[in-house]
Amino acid sequence: MFLENSLQDFVDKVAGNDPFPGGGSVSACVGAMATALIEMVSNLTIDKKGYEDNWDEMKMIRSEIRVIKEDLLRLIEEDSKSYEAVMAAFKLPKATEADKAARSEAIQHATYLAALVPLNIARKCLEGFEFVKPTLIKGNRNAWSDAKVSAVMLRSAIYGAIFNVKINLESLKDQALVTSLQNEIGDILSQADKLEQDALS
Numbered sequence: 001m002f003l004e005n006s007l008q009d010f011v012d013k014v015a016g017n018d019p020f021p022g023g024g025s026v027s028a029c030v031g032a033m034a035t036a037l038i039e040m041v042s043n044l045t046i047d048k049k050g051y052e053d054n055w056d057e058m059k060m061i062r063s064e065i066r067v068i069k070e071d072l073l074r075l076i077e078e079d080s081k082s083y084e085a086v087m088a089a090f091k092l093p094k095a096t097e098a099d100k101a102a103r104s105e106a107i108q109h110a111t112y113l114a115a116l117v118p119l120n121i122a123r124k125c126l127e128g129f130e131f132v133k134p135t136l137i138k139g140n141r142n143a144w145s146d147a148k149v150s151a152v153m154l155r156s157a158i159y160g161a162i163f164n165v166k167i168n169l170e171s172l173k174d175q176a177l178v179t180s181l182q183n184e185i186g187d188i189l190s191q192a193d194k195l196e197q198d199a200l201s
Contacts, residue, residue: 002076024079024118027160031125032072034153037146038065038131044140054138061131068128075121079164082114108173115168115181121161122188129154129195136199151199158192 002010002021010029014021042062045051051058089106093099132154136147162185169178 002080003073020080020083021076022080022083022164023160024083024121024164025076027118027125027157027164028072028075028079028121030153030160031121031128031157032069032076034125034150034157035065035069035072035128037150037153038128038135039069041135041139041143041147041150044143045138048140051138051140057134057138061135065128065131068124071124072121072128075117075124079117079121082110082117086110086114107171111168111171112174112177115165115172118161118164118168119181119185122158122165122185125154125158125161126188126191126195129158129192132195132199148199151196155192155196158188162189 002013002025005013010021014026039062042058042065045058046055046062086107089103089110092103092106094103129151132147132151135150136144139147165181165185169181172178
């Protein structure tokens with residue numbers, strides 16, 4: 001639904017009085033914009049004189065980053081839908097013990113999925129991050145600032161997505177699952193910090 005509207009509509013929707021689209025969707029949007037910058041630098045390098053030796057690699061980067069960009073655009077909506085599913089689970093009947101058990105299970109399942117979507121956003125942004133440094137090294141030198149902006153935005157998108165993972169983990173009862181996800185997000189944040197530092201240096 002968001003992708004069919006204008007950027008102004010999306011920003012106004014974020015600013016509204018509904019809880020979604022929220023931080024997860026915004027993080028996915030930021031990630032998509034960041035990967036679009038990498039694609040742009042690729043396009044500004046391919047077929048340009050002086051970069052002939054880099055054309056093939058930049059074409060590969062362009063192809064890979066387009067897929068990641070489209071995945072992140074899809075995740076903008078998916079994140080909001082996952083939040084809606086949590087809200088729907090909380091509205092399930094709880095008149096009987098069976099109702100309560102089914103409702104609790106539905107809430108846990110929906111909450112897990114609501115954590116998984118922003119985790120996937122962070123994962124996709126991390127995939128995109130791997131192309132920043134080669135783009136800086138082999139891309140059009142007149143667009144180096146755009147590649148660095150991409151690095152800053154990707155790190156921000158990753159942190160934003162992880163915040164949304166963490167808030168959902170607070171409601172999960174499966175401690176083994178929580179620990180596993182916490183370990184992964186710690187690793188993702190560490191990699192994001194290093195990749196941004198590498199890009200900015």
